[in-house]
Amino acid sequence: MTATRVLVLNSGSSSLKYQLLDMARPSPTTLTGAATPRSDTDSSRLASGIVERIGEAGGVADHSAALKQVADELSSQSLGLDSPELAAVGHRVVHGGTRFTEPTLITDEVVSEIEKLVPLAPLHNPANVTGIKVARELRPDLPQVAVFDTAFHSGMPEAAARYAIDRATADRYGVRRYGFHGTSHAYVSRATAALLGKEPSEVNVIVLHLGNGASASAVRGGVCVDTSMGLTPLEGLVMGTRSGDIDPAVVFHLARVAGLGVDDIDDLLNKRSGLVGLCGDNDMREIGRRIAEDDADAQLAFDVYVHRLRKYVGAYSAVLGRVDAIAFTAGVGENSAAVREAALIGLEPLGIEIDAVRNAVRGSAARLVSTRTSRVAVAVVPTDEELEIAQQAYSLVRP
Numbered sequence: 001m002t003a004t005r006v007l008v009l010n011s012g013s014s015s016l017k018y019q020l021l022d023m024a025r026p027s028p029t030t031l032t033g034a035a036t037p038r039s040d041t042d043s044s045r046l047a048s049g050i051v052e053r054i055g056e057a058g059g060v061a062d063h064s065a066a067l068k069q070v071a072d073e074l075s076s077q078s079l080g081l082d083s084p085e086l087a088a089v090g091h092r093v094v095h096g097g098t099r100f101t102e103p104t105l106i107t108d109e110v111v112s113e114i115e116k117l118v119p120l121a122p123l124h125n126p127a128n129v130t131g132i133k134v135a136r137e138l139r140p141d142l143p144q145v146a147v148f149d150t151a152f153h154s155g156m157p158e159a160a161a162r163y164a165i166d167r168a169t170a171d172r173y174g175v176r177r178y179g180f181h182g183t184s185h186a187y188v189s190r191a192t193a194a195l196l197g198k199e200p201s202e203v204n205v206i207v208l209h210l211g212n213g214a215s216a217s218a219v220r221g222g223v224c225v226d227t228s229m230g231l232t233p234l235e236g237l238v239m240g241t242r243s244g245d246i247d248p249a250v251v252f253h254l255a256r257v258a259g260l261g262v263d264d265i266d267d268l269l270n271k272r273s274g275l276v277g278l279c280g281d282n283d284m285r286e287i288g289r290r291i292a293e294d295d296a297d298a299q300l301a302f303d304v305y306v307h308r309l310r311k312y313v314g315a316y317s318a319v320l321g322r323v324d325a326i327a328f329t330a331g332v333g334e335n336s337a338a339v340r341e342a343a344l345i346g347l348e349p350l351g352i353e354i355d356a357v358r359n360a361v362r363g364s365a366a367r368l369v370s371t372r373t374s375r376v377a378v379a380v381v382p383t384d385e386e387l388e389i390a391q392q393a394y395s396l397v398r399p
């Protein structure tokens with residue numbers, strides 16, 4: 001029997017998503033070719049699930065406990081990690097630094113390199129390492145593949161990847177823009193091309209990945225040329241709990257005037273800022289409910305979020321010159337018609353015409369929400385980081 005199944009572990013800062021896929025069965029997308037949107041009826045997906053609120057009240061204690069829960073759920077469906085049909089485990093790893101720009105077979109040395117990158121992604125890489133260690137303990141014989149969030153952005157031009165700071169200091173300490181959510185930006189930019197009936201090489205796309213973490217990217221002909229996250233996943237858009245762009249002098253000011261330490265400021269900007277910092281809620285659904293009741297704090301949070309998003313749409317329109325499509329993805333991008341409309345309304349001079357009626361229709365498939373006359377196609381394109389990771393992992397181990 002040939003082993004053709006891949007288990008994918010996608011550890012976020014407070015969640016663990018998993019999927020078990022059979023790569024021998026038809027899947028609607030291919031690694032390099034055209035992609036069509038994925039539905040729940042795909043025969044390739046054997047199991048999937050999510051453990052949420054890790055480390056929070058009402059959730060499991062930590063990522064080890066979450067993994068144990070996933071292993072138990074799979075075993076109860078006779079799909080456990082002990083299955084001889086497993087070909088590999090694919091792990092999402094958020095930060096790959098400058099070294100990891102391709103899917104990588106995991107060895108002890110690779111694990112220790114990923115651990116060295118923890119200071120650059122303190123909310124994410126530790127969880128990724130835990131997942132790798134637990135899975136390797138359970139199945140030491142099985143190939144385990146790391147797929148990096150940073151990889152898709154690793155070819156960004158120097159003009160976009162460099163910060164304008166002293167070069168020697170930057171080079172010595174690896175201070176440059178890496179970018180994240182790369183598997184999602186790669187998958188969604190390809191799926192957007194497919195939705196337009198084009199090859200990825202033919203289209204320029206702005207991808208707006210709006211989840212709890214959020215980032216924008218400018219993709220020219222299938223290649224990422226700029227993205228909003230930088231050295232860490234803190235730069236760029238306003239997020240659920242992260243500030244995104246601020247004047248770096250805010251940090252000095254808070255240290256000198258408010259007497260805050262570096263760790264306090266790190267915690268403030270990563271965990272107590274963004275939507276939650278502005279209005280106390282980080283879930284866009286709750287913010288929508290509060291706005292409907294005329295809550296001024298929720299309205300302000302929404303307005304700041306959308307203003308930043310519009311700025312990036314404008315910036316990346318200029319970076320790309322010609323924009324063929326803008327694609328909204330991840331939890332907020334796929335579900336919040338209000339965010340999509342507020343971000344793009346009034347941008348007709350840029351050739352962007354969102355259609356309020358089409359935009360308001362709910363759906364789970366990739367779809368266009370622009371007017372028929374819009375020069376720039378506006379699309380909602382569900383992301384599938386797990387499928388992308390599975391395909392990249394399988395490409396390394398397939399017989």
Ligand SMILES: Nc1ncnc2c1ncn2[C@@H]1O[C@H](COP(=O)(O)OP(=O)(O)O)[C@@H](O)[C@H]1O
Nearest residue numbers: 012211212213282283284285330331332335336
């Ligand atoms: N129906 C909805 N309307 C508006 N926002 C939603 C909806 N469903 C989910 N979201 C938003 O999506 C976020 C989670 O997105 P997701 O892509 O799953 O994030 P992550 O992978 O970072 O955990 C939630 O915090 C919430 O703000």
Ligand SMILES: CC(=O)OP(=O)(O)O
Nearest residue numbers: 012013180212213233
């Ligand atoms: C990199 C990042 O921000 O990931 P997530 O959105 O899963 O927190």
Ligand SMILES: [Mg+2]
Nearest residue numbers: 012211212213
């Ligand atoms: Mg995510």
